[in-house]
Amino acid sequence: MSYKIVSKRQLNKLTFVMQVEAREIVTNAKAGHFVMIRVHQQGERIPLTIADAHGECIDVIFKVVGDSTFKLSQLGVGDDLYEIIGPLGNPFSMPMIQSLCVIAGGVGCAIGYPIAKQYTQKGVDVTFIAGFKEESEIFYEQEFHQVSNQCIITVEQQSEDYMQGTVVDALNNLLLTKKVDALFVIGSLPMMKAITKIGEQHQILTVVSLNPIMVDGIGMCGGCRVNIGGKAHFACVDGPEFEGRLVDFDTLIARNQAYDHRWR
Ligand SMILES: Cc1cc2nc3c(=O)[nH]c(=O)nc-3n(C[C@H](O)[C@H](O)[C@H](O)COP(=O)(O)OP(=O)(O)OC[C@H]3O[C@@H](n4cnc5c(N)ncnc54)[C@H](O)[C@@H]3O)c2cc1C
Ligand code: FES
Structure with a gap:
């Protein structure tokens, strides 16, 4: 399974958006779902929301607040994430609203x-x-x-x-x-x-x-x-x-x- 970073953009001092290959996740991803990401083999799992999905990739937008988000922010295009599990949680749904x-x-x-x-x-x-x-x-x-x-x-x-x-x-x-x-x-x-x-x-x-x-x-x-x-x-x-x-x-x-x- 490949979780290659295909694009990365800094949105403000501490916030980044990354597009990551996640072929088997993108098929079932819906608004409201999140993924658990492990940056390195020894790393902890961190939950991040699926902000968008295109083709075979998902977008995650994250703010650097601690060790794992800092390590994630240090990776660049072409690097691989160790593991992504998802989609997790329930998709968001509302009754008929206008x-x-x-x-x-x-x-x-x-x-x-x-x-x-x-x-x-x-x-x-x-x-x-x-x-x-x-x-x-x-x-x-x-x-x-x-x-x-x-x-x-x-x-x-x-x-x-x-x-x-x-x-x-x-x-x-x-x-x-x-x-x-x-x-x-x-x-x-x-x-x-x-x-x-x-x-x-x-x-x-x-x-x-x-x-x-x-x-x-x-x-x-x-x-x-x-x-x-x-x-x-x-x-x-x-x-x-x-x-x-x-x-x-x-x-x-x-x-x-x-x-x-x-x-x-
Ligand atoms: C379902 C879900 C979806 C999320 N989606 C996003 C997202 O799309 N983008 C994003 O930037 N973050 C999101 N988060 C929060 C993100 O998971 C944490 O910021 C991340 O796990 C921090 O990991 P760390 O190792 O960098 O920081 P840590 O070293 O684990 O924590 C650093 C500090 O951040 C704070 N912190 C860490 N996790 C949380 C948390 N869950 N709630 C409140 N404070 C926390 C604590 O103050 C802690 O001291 C989401 C959390 C959940 C549960
Ligand atoms: S994160 Fe373990 S029960 Fe929800």
């Missing part, structure tokens, strides 16, 4: 992108709200416009070109003038909790993508346990998407406190 708002923060936009693309292709009216801390972190601006009817980019710092604020501000503004049937949310846990609350206030179906630490990605290790509707679920095999109102965010935030800087 409008969808995808709300994503930071590298979470990599996970929002295939969802927006799929629903735009289905003829659903998609609004993409992408939030970044600073202008220098913005990536895929053109691509987000291509996969949505409306794209709003927010930055927390002063900006002349983008909305200053957070994705929460952008969603509150949007809902003043637009009816939305469903929200798809991916970002930090406090952000997803806040958006879920807005969804509940407006009675909008809100689906969040949970990214707890995963070790095997196939339901055996228990590492990704989350509390959904009072019952334990494994995000890797039962998710990673869940209805936001059922998620016990407070327990998850407490468990993930050591890791919660990841999606900023």
